[in-house]
Amino acid sequence: MGILDSLAGEVLSQFTGGNHPEGMLDAVTTMLNDPRTGGLQGLVTTFEQGGMGGVIASWVGTGANQSISAEQIQAVLGSEQVQAIASRLGLNTQDVAGHLAQLLPQVVDKLTPGGTIPDAGGGLGAALGGLFGQT
Numbered sequence: 001m002g003i004l005d006s007l008a009g010e011v012l013s014q015f016t017g018g019n020h021p022e023g024m025l026d027a028v029t030t031m032l033n034d035p036r037t038g039g040l041q042g043l044v045t046t047f048e049q050g051g052m053g054g055v056i057a058s059w060v061g062t063g064a065n066q067s068i069s070a071e072q073i074q075a076v077l078g079s080e081q082v083q084a085i086a087s088r089l090g091l092n093t094q095d096v097a098g099h100l101a102q103l104l105p106q107v108v109d110k111l112t113p114g115g116t117i118p119d120a121g122g123g124l125g126a127a128l129g130g131l132f133g134q135t
Contacts, residue, residue, distance in 0.1 A: 024099050025103055030080075033079045041117055050076035059108040062091070062115045068105065070097035 032040050047056035058066040074082050074097045086096040111118065 019087060020099050020103060021091060021095075024096075024103065025121050027085045027089065027096075028100070028103050031085075032107070032111070040111060043104075043108070044117065048077055051120045056108065059105045060115055060117060062111040065105040065109055068101050070094060073097045073100045073104070 024097075031037065032043065034042075037043070038045060044056050044060065045052075047053055052072060053070070054067045055068050055072075058064065074093065077100070078094070082093050082097050082100070085091075087094045089096065
């Protein structure tokens with residue numbers, strides 16, 4: 001993991017309260033920065049295709065974030081992705097899904113100020129820089 005990813009994890013930890021297992025924020029950062037899955041835009045598409053478009057739209061939008069359950073996270077992301085994170089962190093899938101249900105709404109909300117998804121070319125680093133007025 002690069003320095004930017006480590007910094008992003010630290011910044012996201014401050015936004016989300018930091019009360020998650022070690023490595024959980026890194027897993028979210030990796031998921032949102034993975035070009036194979038389309039990054040943040042890919043996550044939005046996955047949620048839309050999984051029937052949860054309104055939920056993720058609330059996280060991207062400027063209003064209140066709708067909640068999501070661990071079961072819904074697992075259904076939308078798929079058992080394989082949740083299992084991969086669980087294996088990497090040494091946790092069970094239900095715990096990982098629960099932490100993702102708490103983290104993703106906050107992280108997506110913080111990465112989409114003004115209700116817009118950052119340009120995919122800039123990645124997570126550009127989005128985080130935008131949070132602090134840097135380019």
